[in-house]
Amino acid sequence: MLKTFKKGGVHPDERKISAGKSIEILPLPKRVAVPTTQHIGAPAKPLVKKGDIVKTGQLIAASGGFVSANIHSPVSGKVFKTDEVVDASGYRKPAIIIDTEGDEWDESIDRSDKLVKEIALSGEEIIKKTGEMGIVGMGGATFPTHVKLSPPPGKKCEILLINGVECEPYLTSDHRIMLEKSEELMVGIRILMKALKVNRAVIGIENNKPDAIGKLTNLAAKEDGIEVQPLKVKYPQGGEKQLIDAITGRQVPSGKLPIEVGAVVHNVGTTFAVYEAIQKNKPLIERVVTVTGPGITQPSNFLVRIGTPVGQLIEAAGGLPDNMGKVIGGGPMMGKALVNLDVPVTKGSSGILVLPHEEAHRAPVENCIRCSKCISACPMGLEPYLLMIEAEKELWDRAENDNIMDCIECGSCSFTCPAHRPLLDYIRLGKGKVGQIIRNRN
Amino acid sequence: MNQKLVISPSPHVHGGDSVPKNMYGVIIALLPALVASLWFFGIGALIITLTSIAACVFFEWLIQKYLLKTTPSVSDGSAAVTGLLLAFNLPTNIPLGLIIIGAAVAIGIGKLSFGGLGNNPFNPALVGRVFLLISFPVQMTSWPVPITSRLHYIDAETAATPLSVIKEGVSAGQTIPELMSEIPSYINMFIGNIGGSAGEMAGIALILGGIYLLWKKIITWHIPVSVIGSVIIFTGILHLIDPSTYADPLFHVLAGGVLLGAFFMATDYVTSPMSRQGMLLYGVGIGVITVLIRVFGSYPEGVSFAILIMNAFTPLIDRYMKPKRFGEKVKTVRAQTSK
Ligand code: SF4
Numbered sequence: 001m002l003k004t005f006k007k008g009g010v011h012p013d014e015r016k017i018s019a020g021k022s023i024e025i026l027p028l029p030k031r032v033a034v035p036t037t038q039h040i041g042a043p044a045k046p047l048v049k050k051g052d053i054v055k056t057g058q059l060i061a062a063s064g065g066f067v068s069a070n071i072h073s074p075v076s077g078k079v080f081k082t083d084e085v086v087d088a089s090g091y092r093k094p095a096i097i098i099d100t101e102g103d104e105w106d107e108s109i110d111r112s113d114k115l116v117k118e119i120a121l122s123g124e125e126i127i128k129k130t131g132e133m134g135i136v137g138m139g140g141a142t143f144p145t146h147v148k149l150s151p152p153p154g155k156k157c158e159i160l161l162i163n164g165v166e167c168e169p170y171l172t173s174d175h176r177i178m179l180e181k182s183e184e185l186m187v188g189i190r191i192l193m194k195a196l197k198v199n200r201a202v203i204g205i206e207n208n209k210p211d212a213i214g215k216l217t218n219l220a221a222k223e224d225g226i227e228v229q230p231l232k233v234k235y236p237q238g239g240e241k242q243l244i245d246a247i248t249g250r251q252v253p254s255g256k257l258p259i260e261v262g263a264v265v266h267n268v269g270t271t272f273a274v275y276e277a278i279q280k281n282k283p284l285i286e287r288v289v290t291v292t293g294p295g296i297t298q299p300s301n302f303l304v305r306i307g308t309p310v311g312q313l314i315e316a317a318g319g320l321p322d323n324m325g326k327v328i329g330g331g332p333m334m335g336k337a338l339v340n341l342d343v344p345v346t347k348g349s350s351g352i353l354v355l356p357h358e359e360a361h362r363a364p365v366e367n368c369i370r371c372s373k374c375i376s377a378c379p380m381g382l383e384p385y386l387l388m389i390e391a392e393k394e395l396w397d398r399a400e401n402d403n404i405m406d407c408i409e410c411g412s413c414s415f416t417c418p419a420h421r422p423l424l425d426y427i428r429l430g431k432g433k434v435g436q437i438i439r440n441r442n
Numbered sequence: 443m444n445q446k447l448v449i450s451p452s453p454h455v456h457g458g459d460s461v462p463k464n465m466y467g468v469i470i471a472l473l474p475a476l477v478a479s480l481w482f483f484g485i486g487a488l489i490i491t492l493t494s495i496a497a498c499v500f501f502e503w504l505i506q507k508y509l510l511k512t513t514p515s516v517s518d519g520s521a522a523v524t525g526l527l528l529a530f531n532l533p534t535n536i537p538l539g540l541i542i543i544g545a546a547v548a549i550g551i552g553k554l555s556f557g558g559l560g561n562n563p564f565n566p567a568l569v570g571r572v573f574l575l576i577s578f579p580v581q582m583t584s585w586p587v588p589i590t591s592r593l594h595y596i597d598a599e600t601a602a603t604p605l606s607v608i609k610e611g612v613s614a615g616q617t618i619p620e621l622m623s624e625i626p627s628y629i630n631m632f633i634g635n636i637g638g639s640a641g642e643m644a645g646i647a648l649i650l651g652g653i654y655l656l657w658k659k660i661i662t663w664h665i666p667v668s669v670i671g672s673v674i675i676f677t678g679i680l681h682l683i684d685p686s687t688y689a690d691p692l693f694h695v696l697a698g699g700v701l702l703g704a705f706f707m708a709t710d711y712v713t714s715p716m717s718r719q720g721m722l723l724y725g726v727g728i729g730v731i732t733v734l735i736r737v738f739g740s741y742p743e744g745v746s747f748a749i750l751i752m753n754a755f756t757p758l759i760d761r762y763m764k765p766k767r768f769g770e771k772v773k774t775v776r777a778q779t780s781k
């Protein structure tokens with residue numbers, strides 16, 4: 001029996017239609033919009049102003065605190081202005097807008113393909129440099145990587161888990177990185193192990209990617225302390241707590257971080273970025289983005305500069321279909337519906353999913369029939385039907401007691417509900433309120 | 443590029459389950475028992491099933507449309523399920539008028555007066571059934587003889603059910619081994635060749651239906667297993683203590699409504715608890731109360747009452763028996779730090 005996480009979970013159609021498509025380099029955009037908050041934490045502070053000339057990879061906004069991240073120019077050219085742009089969240093965020101001119105890279109960056117195996121830096125230097133290079137979690141959470149590499153005092157990391165699960169339907173960017181950047185990935189894992197001072201790392205990959213499992217297993221056999229763990233396909237296995245449970249059998253307690261059970265999780269995309277940052281001196285200025293959907297004629301995986309408008313990616317994948325209904329930043333379970341096609345690609349953009357009109361609308365909401373299927377589906381052991389009622393009736397203290405803050409917003413409950421109840425919509429609202437109440441109390 | 447984009451929060455896909463899918467699934471699962479019922483009770487079974495379904499669907503439509511002035515939701519199949527289950531709980535010679543009264547009570551009082559599907563605390567079919575049982579005890583406890591009554595409806599020849607044979611025999615001083623010769627063999631009980639309510643007799647058909655429900659993930663095993671298991675354990679203990687007064691567990695499972703109740707009535711979504719642990723407690727409650735009524739109470743059968751009583755406890759169970767949260771019991775075993 002293959003390992004998987006124990007509680008709840010669902011099986012959405014996988015629809016990995018772009019899985020066989022190699023990573024292609026997207027032509028440079030004419031103009032990029034680089035938001036100063038592409039990560040969790042404080043916004044970065046812009047260092048450039050209108051008219052400045054910047055090189056590709058040059059620092060253009062400095063980290064605004066410990067939990068924050070540096071931002072580098074993804075292109076070379078002239079700063080057009082700093083302004084607010086709508087990002088994937090639907091809100092207007094400050095951004096640095098740069099008009100592309102040529103592609104002149106910062107001289108310190110090694111742009112060759114040569115694999116650099118030797119890790120010259122010490123653990124502390126690695127952590128520091130990860131911060132300098134603006135690396136954040138690229139699976140979607142965008143938590144600054146250097147923070148995750150610095151365990152709080154008194155806590156020790158025992159095992160590094162590499163998240164190659166990619167449990168969202170449609171998305172294939174991590175899959176392609178595992179296939180095409182396997183050797184770099186191994187070095188990246190070594191770097192993370194060195195920084196965390198652990199001698200064991202496990203790469204978790206779902207069983208629907210046998211090619212990636214095979215390739216990485218072969219490579220891992222040559223490394224000391226790195227293993228590949230094939231996992232049964234089940235959503236949301238890519239959730240940190242679910243992945244740790246699946247691989248180690250340990251459950252991170254409510255409200256605690258993975259380090260509580262001695263684990264740290266990094267996504268494969270992030271691990272590759274760490275490789276490039278440490279071995280190649282390359283900041284996080286581009287990433288692999290899957291462009292996909294039932295109406296997309298050429299589903300693709302593109303290597304894209306940060307700040308490129310999503311419209312350009314969709315054009316390169318064959319353009320919007322006529323019956324287009326919804327454009328999603330991310331996967332269908334947790335992604336965000338985009339308000340327009342000018343939204344820029346950011347460090348956390350794993351995919352662009354275009355859903356046709358008929359799939360873009362929800363069915364009418366009916367009474368809860370108390371079937372308890374949402375409870376069976378919830379990976380956190382919550383009672384979504386009840387949390388929704390509590391949020392509707394504004395019973396915040398009861399919602400808190402019923403562990404509303406444990407919800408990881410995976411959407412399994414809404415996905416499952418036969419009465420099409422918008423469970424997660426209400427739970428999200430409740431989490432916002434209860435979170436505020438908790439913060440005010442402390 | 444100026445097309446209007448649809449904006450809504452995640453998740454953007456749905457698994458495709460729906461209320462009608464579950465309701466029609468229950469109806470499909472009840473088909474084997476319906477076939478058995480038609481085979482053994484013939485025309486009477488046909489008449490009461492059709493009347494009950496039609497009456498339930500009609501009352502739902504009527505009350506929603508003209509009294510509550512809402513959009514009728516008969517197409518979700520829940521009224522049809524209530525109708526079918528109500529029929530399965532009636533003797534096959536019951537007059538049409540009573541079925542219609544039962545359907546009106548089930549839908550009107552049992553379901554819609556509480557706000558319709560999802561809000562009713564008690565299983566509507568059982569509300570209808572128990573109402574009839576209390577108001578019309580004679581008609582509700584005269585049971586046509588199987589096979590011979592196939593071509594008869596109201597005028598069907600009747601006989602006592604195995605449960606009442608045992609109940610009355612024991613209180614008249616007879617012992618279980620003596621009484622066993624007066625009731626049908628277990629094989630006949632298993633295939634449904636005994637007197638009783640229309641749909642509750644054919645054990646094999648009900649088990650088949652139950653397996654279908656489990657396979658289609660319409661129900662989980664917790665309620666049926668705990669109901670049947672607790673009936674077996676409780677009657678098993680009694681039987682061990684005194685085999686001459688207490689019938690054996692197999693008899694109790696096959697006679698009467700335990701199987702129909704365990705797979706189809708107690709599992710009613712709306713009126714049963716939500717957490718797995720809650721379901722187990724609820725199921726055990728039903729099993730125990732059923733046996734208490736059958737063995738020590740004044741009615742020969744107690745499944746309907748037991749389910750209704752436990753329905754009343756469901757809100758309390760939901761309040762105190764929460765699902766086990768993720769991370770509640772932290773594993774303390776540390777994984778090895780080397781290969
Ligand atoms: S309640 Fe939260 S964690 Fe549970 S299924 Fe719903 S979205 Fe996922």
Ligand code: SF4
Pocket residue numbers: 367368369370371372373374375384385416417418419420421423
């Ligand atoms: S899945 Fe939907 S209908 Fe079923 S209990 Fe949960 S909220 Fe109610």
